[in-house]
Amino acid sequence: MKATGRAWLSIGSLLGISATSPVLAQGAADNLLEEIVVTAQKRSESLQDVPIAVTAMTAEMRDRIGVITIGELTDFTPGLSFASTLDRMSLRGVGRLTNNYGSDPGVAAYSDGFYTASNYEAGKRPIIIDRIEVLRGPQGTLYGRNSIGGALNIVSKRPTDTFQGEVRATAGNYETRYFEAAISGPITDWLRFRTAGTKGGQGRGFFRDVNSDETEGNVSDDLYVEQQLEFNIGERLEGWIRYSHAEWNQARRSTIATTPYDIAPTYFGGLFPNSTFNGTPTQPVSAPFTATNPSNDNHRQYNNDTPFRANLDGQHAYVMELIGHLDWADLKYVGGYAGSTYTQVSDYDTIERGPYRTVAGGVPFTIFPQIEAFYMEDKEYYSNELNLISTGDGDLQWIVGLYQYHEQVNQNSGVRVPLQTQLATPRMAATTPTVFGPPNPDRNLQIAGAFLDADARAVFGQIDYNFSPAWKTTIGLRYTEDNKDADEYRTRALYGFAGVPYAFYSEIDRRNPLSGKWHATTGTAGLQWSPSADTMAFAKYTRGYKSGGFNAGAFAPDRTGYTDPEYINAYELGLKQTLFGRLTANLSIFHYDYKDAQYPSTVRDPVSNINESRFFNLDKAISQGVELEALWAVTDALQLNLSYSYLDTEIQDTRCFIDGDDTRATAPDARPCGTPVPGQQIGQRIDGGRLPSSPENKIAFNANYTWQMPLGALTLSSTWTYRDETYYSVFARDYNLAPSYDETDVRLLWNAPDGRYTLIGFVRNVFDDEGYEAVGATQSAWGVRTLTISPTAPRVYGVEAQFRFGI
Numbered sequence: 001m002k003a004t005g006r007a008w009l010s011i012g013s014l015l016g017i018s019a020t021s022p023v024l025a026q027g028a029a030d031n032l033l034e035e036i037v038v039t040a041q042k043r044s045e046s047l048q049d050v051p052i053a054v055t056a057m058t059a060e061m062r063d064r065i066g067v068i069t070i071g072e073l074t075d076f077t078p079g080l081s082f083a084s085t086l087d088r089m090s091l092r093g094v095g096r097l098t099n100n101y102g103s104d105p106g107v108a109a110y111s112d113g114f115y116t117a118s119n120y121e122a123g124k125r126p127i128i129i130d131r132i133e134v135l136r137g138p139q140g141t142l143y144g145r146n147s148i149g150g151a152l153n154i155v156s157k158r159p160t161d162t163f164q165g166e167v168r169a170t171a172g173n174y175e176t177r178y179f180e181a182a183i184s185g186p187i188t189d190w191l192r193f194r195t196a197g198t199k200g201g202q203g204r205g206f207f208r209d210v211n212s213d214e215t216e217g218n219v220s221d222d223l224y225v226e227q228q229l230e231f232n233i234g235e236r237l238e239g240w241i242r243y244s245h246a247e248w249n250q251a252r253r254s255t256i257a258t259t260p261y262d263i264a265p266t267y268f269g270g271l272f273p274n275s276t277f278n279g280t281p282t283q284p285v286s287a288p289f290t291a292t293n294p295s296n297d298n299h300r301q302y303n304n305d306t307p308f309r310a311n312l313d314g315q316h317a318y319v320m321e322l323i324g325h326l327d328w329a330d331l332k333y334v335g336g337y338a339g340s341t342y343t344q345v346s347d348y349d350t351i352e353r354g355p356y357r358t359v360a361g362g363v364p365f366t367i368f369p370q371i372e373a374f375y376m377e378d379k380e381y382y383s384n385e386l387n388l389i390s391t392g393d394g395d396l397q398w399i400v401g402l403y404q405y406h407e408q409v410n411q412n413s414g415v416r417v418p419l420q421t422q423l424a425t426p427r428m429a430a431t432t433p434t435v436f437g438p439p440n441p442d443r444n445l446q447i448a449g450a451f452l453d454a455d456a457r458a459v460f461g462q463i464d465y466n467f468s469p470a471w472k473t474t475i476g477l478r479y480t481e482d483n484k485d486a487d488e489y490r491t492r493a494l495y496g497f498a499g500v501p502y503a504f505y506s507e508i509d510r511r512n513p514l515s516g517k518w519h520a521t522t523g524t525a526g527l528q529w530s531p532s533a534d535t536m537a538f539a540k541y542t543r544g545y546k547s548g549g550f551n552a553g554a555f556a557p558d559r560t561g562y563t564d565p566e567y568i569n570a571y572e573l574g575l576k577q578t579l580f581g582r583l584t585a586n587l588s589i590f591h592y593d594y595k596d597a598q599y600p601s602t603v604r605d606p607v608s609n610i611n612e613s614r615f616f617n618l619d620k621a622i623s624q625g626v627e628l629e630a631l632w633a634v635t636d637a638l639q640l641n642l643s644y645s646y647l648d649t650e651i652q653d654t655r656c657f658i659d660g661d662d663t664r665a666t667a668p669d670a671r672p673c674g675t676p677v678p679g680q681q682i683g684q685r686i687d688g689g690r691l692p693s694s695p696e697n698k699i700a701f702n703a704n705y706t707w708q709m710p711l712g713a714l715t716l717s718s719t720w721t722y723r724d725e726t727y728y729s730v731f732a733r734d735y736n737l738a739p740s741y742d743e744t745d746v747r748l749l750w751n752a753p754d755g756r757y758t759l760i761g762f763v764r765n766v767f768d769d770e771g772y773e774a775v776g777a778t779q780s781a782w783g784v785r786t787l788t789i790s791p792t793a794p795r796v797y798g799v800e801a802q803f804r805f806g807i
Helices: 005-020 059-065 070-075 119-123
Strands: 053-058 080-083 088-091 107-111 114-116 129-136 150-156 164-172 176-186 191-202 207-209 219-233 237-251 309-325 329-347 356-360 363-367 372-390 396-416 444-466 471-494 504-532 535-546 566-579 583-604 611-633 638-651 656-658 683-685 697-709 712-723 741-751 757-764 772-779 785-791 796-805
Touching: 053 059, 053 583, 059 129, 059 697, 059 712, 059 741, 070 080, 070 119, 088 107, 107 119, 114 309, 114 329, 119 150, 176 796, 583 656
Parallel strands: 107 150
Antiparallel strands: 053 129, 080 088, 107 114, 129 150, 164 176, 164 796, 176 191, 191 219, 219 237, 237 309, 309 329, 329 372, 356 363, 372 396, 396 444, 444 471, 471 504, 504 535, 535 566, 566 583, 583 611, 611 638, 638 697, 656 683, 697 712, 712 741, 741 757, 757 796, 772 785
């Protein structure tokens, strides 16, 4: 692990500013650290009193440090990793390796107590979100949905008792524009409202097509609006309701191929000219194939014939919270509904090619190689949670809960050739030239997916008992039932076979039912020691569970599409310390025994030549590490913030698995095992490798210094982040390894004396360094391996203006 000299120079320069500022005496009584109140345990408590490893980020902290996106939240959360393009999150090596809805997330996201099926709720801007809490370790005895890896608790800003409002505007390079507004206040003495919204995005992307000059990568046009109502009916009942709507259109390319183009494709049963194709193709008639990959020399350039597009249409969400105050407890209900449709289109082979002319069955025709990959999910889900929470001030505190969840999804993906008109009217079979099958207006080669219904029910509870002034014990239990049913469907149309000058169906609406039921009893036991108001230590054991699942839509043979549930035995020691009212230091040491981690393995279908997934359970893995979070108010003006995690993971499964990116085990660092069969795929060993998305070392350090002046407060804030080399597959091979990288960000904030105005100037990635959010590879049917990377954002800069009224 190393830090660049430039990074240390940037942080060191900021620290040097404080050289002339006297450090206050250690015995000073004033507390310069603002207390952070969290609801990680369903009660409002100081972060320093909660016996859980929690990272909490308030809206004010996000503005000051520059934590706007989920990726930036990842930097300041020990053990957290996130792949933005795939919406996959993991904590301490535990997460999700597939986006198939037949598999549950490993990290649960709660938006105001309502479980949401996407992590993007945590990416809402600070004008919308009051606080984000990241709870590390299995959560289940206090929360409705199972979360084997941890949980995100996202808390919205709420209506206010007085009229208040805020307007924000942001402009930056890459044609970045954002406009945000919120207004809040009373309607009557018992009813309050809040209306807020954001609109904007980025007009130019981080990557450029060398032929069209179009750009992709973080290009977006986003809209989010919400309406809240909060009310009190007497002294016994209070409630809150939120409706939100989101939509966006994005060209958010993040993956770039970095190896020479594969110039001899044999996809889809001979769709392209090859040795099995009938006839010799002529030269391309237009748009000649470019044999040189521009990404070889510049990772910000590409050459595709299909633009990357992603659209979220009509996301609507409703959340309601009701609290009845009894004499001895609070009865709390949280329920909600959300639904949306998401579509995505990209270039299947990541190459721009021209059409080919040839002859099949004596008939001349043209092959168009512009193949699109598409993906669609249409989902809706709702949940109901009921909590009974003790409110007495005695030594015994408790909470019990009931939970119900339902999810319904239509999810599919496939490939199509929009210009290949013959695919619009396929024959029923290769041998029936005059019998037409169902129309194929989208000209799909394949569409495969599933209709999925998932239900979860749970009962849970936790007891905390102070058996002495300094000691508390915790016991929690949970029982969960999970039911999943799916109806797989697949249709395939083929075109380009020898002697067959027309398209035909090889499958028409093939169906296959899937069903699974799982249940588990889990829990937690802990001991907490608080010898003083400034010191808290805890030890805890937690049993975590994630339901079994299946790879819906893959038509996996036998039971290879099913997985058993995951389990974790998590052991953790923690220490939270406050010194002199100026320094907080939170330390966690943990060890996980991880059993039956769900792993999707990619194999190639021998008929269609399309990569397809299978599902497996890894017998055993371990995850262990050390995490440190520290915040130090060095002086009245200088504040330092450190986040560090050391993560050691190891897969302990000695079986053989097929690497879809090296099916014949020919890579230099391949680890073949088993008895090879000529012409067949060869298994490889994965034991000793790391869990995916688990960098060994991760650091974030922020220093900010504030000058108090008659015209306001000026704050200089600088952040340095470092991420160790990271494998993004269970196959610990060079082509799955992202190198380590670091980044430096700088912000300058001016706040008016009355708090009404704020100006922010920012530069992210000051030195324009290139890191990698993910890396990987794909292998063609004939063994050519294409390496891909997902570079982090280049240098971006801009300004933001904020105006508040009624404060």
